[in-house]
Amino acid sequence: MAVATFEHDAELMLRVREGDAQSFALLLAKHRGPVIHFLYRMIQNQAVAEELAQEVFLRVYRSRASYEPTAKFTTWLFRIASHVALNHIRDGKQERNQESLDQATDEGLGRQVASSAPTVEQRMLREVRLAEIRRTIELLPAKQRAAVLMHKYQEMGYAQIAVALECSESAVKSLLFRAYETLRAKLAHMAGRG
Amino acid sequence: MKNTKDNACPMQKNEGELLLSYCAGSLAAERVAEVERHVGVCPECRSWVEGQQTVWQALEAWEVEPVSADFEAALFARIAREEKAAGWQRWREAWRRLLPGGLDWRVAAPAGAIALLLVVGLAVENPFRREQAEAMVKLEAREIEKAERALEDLEMLRQLEPLEEETRL
Structure with a gap:
């Protein structure tokens, strides 16, 4: 199944290289969700994540002429996405996003309080819990964060993450273990809270 | 273990x-x-x-937000803009290849101005010449008409001459 997907995506990309716009639309429809969600969790701002995702797919389109299926398409795609996200963070645009995250969280809580029904407390607790998870993830160094997100949500293996982050497999293992160690320490109090 | x-x-x-x-x-x-x-x-x-x-x-538990409905349309619009820009770039590259030293505006601007003057000059010159030619044709036609009338008058005088002589006799 994985091999079939690998071949299918690479085949579509080779068709894009030949000028088939329909194949590009198919690849976009299939991968836009995972890419946007990865960028959203990296940057924690939906509008910025979508803007960066456009940049990612634009780079895919621009690179069509030189595309060679040497690696799995998703690995290549997430290599571009990681690069775009890490550049964005490196350029110091993260603080502004954090402000909007705080604002969004506050607004979210405000809405919960204003709404009626007996689930208000549960919703508030859930919002607070999610805000804490997001903040904990955001406090991880950018490369650790990217490694965790690709490992957890994209179910990528060490070798794939290594290609995406342009480092060795042992470096990826080190990134993941340090990241999960931090997360285990900071989120331990959530044990048994469903 | x-x-x-x-x-x-x-x-x-x-x-x-x-x-x-x-x-x-x-x-x-x-x-x-x-x-x-x-x-x-x-x-x-x-x-x-x-x-x-x-x-x-x-x-x-960390859920994500839905993707904007216009995401794809916005991306395709960006691609279309890039393609258009790339088209212009290819056109410029083609000109650069035609002009080995590149497109030097210090040379291209006066050359363009001269070409423009020539085009405008020809556009202005042609109607003038056409009007002149038409006037000449009209003039020639009028001259021929005058000559024909003179010949007709002479013929009429020639026919009147024997009548005058008969009257004198």
């Missing part, structure tokens, strides 16, 4: 990768039972696994 000095647990042997794969659900089936047996007897590994499962559950 006993927690003994000779056969240490994965954590002591720095093989957390095994436990991480177990928590992620990506461990090969034949090794799952092995890890579970070990976790049952090793408090350190049990604590590690419980902590990791807490992290895993917390991350699973």
Whole structure:
């Protein structure tokens, strides 16, 4: 199944290289969700994540002429996405996003309080819990964060993450273990809270 | 996989990768039972696994927002703009290839101005010449008409001459 997907995506990309716009639309429809969600969790701002995702797919389109299926398409795609996200963070645009995250969280809580029904407390607790998870993830160094997100949500293996982050497999293992160690320490109090 | 000095647990042997794969659900089936047996007897590994499962559950609770409806349309519009810009670029490149030294505006601007003057000059010159030619044709026609009338008058005078002589006689 994985091999079939690998071949299918690479085949579509080779068709894009030949000028088939329909194949590009198919690849976009299939991968836009995972890419946007990865960028959203990296940057924690939906509008910025979508803007960066456009940049990612634009780079895919621009690179069509030189595309060679040497690696799995998703690995290549997430290599571009990681690069775009890490550049964005490196350029110091993260603080502004954090402000909007705080604002969004506050607004979210405000809405919960204003709404009626007996689930208000549960919703508030859930919002607070999610805000804490997001903040904990955001406090991880950018490369650790990217490694965790690709490992957890994209179910990528060490070798794939290594290609995406342009480092060795042992470096990826080190990134993941340090990241999960931090997360285990900071989120331990959530044990048994469903 | 006993927690003994000779056969240490994965954590002591720095093989957390095994436990991480177990928590992620990506461990090969034949090794799952092995890890579970070990976790049952090793408090350190049990604590590690419980902590990791807490992290895993917390991350699973993190939902994402839906993608904007106009995401694809906006992307295709950007691609169309890039393609258009690339078209202009190709056109400029073609001109650069035609002019080996590149397109030097210090030369191109006066040359363009001269070409423009020539085009405008021809556009203005042609109607003038056409009007002149038409006037000449009209003039020639008028001259021919005058000559014909003069010949007719002479003919009429010639016919009148014998009548005058008869009257005199």
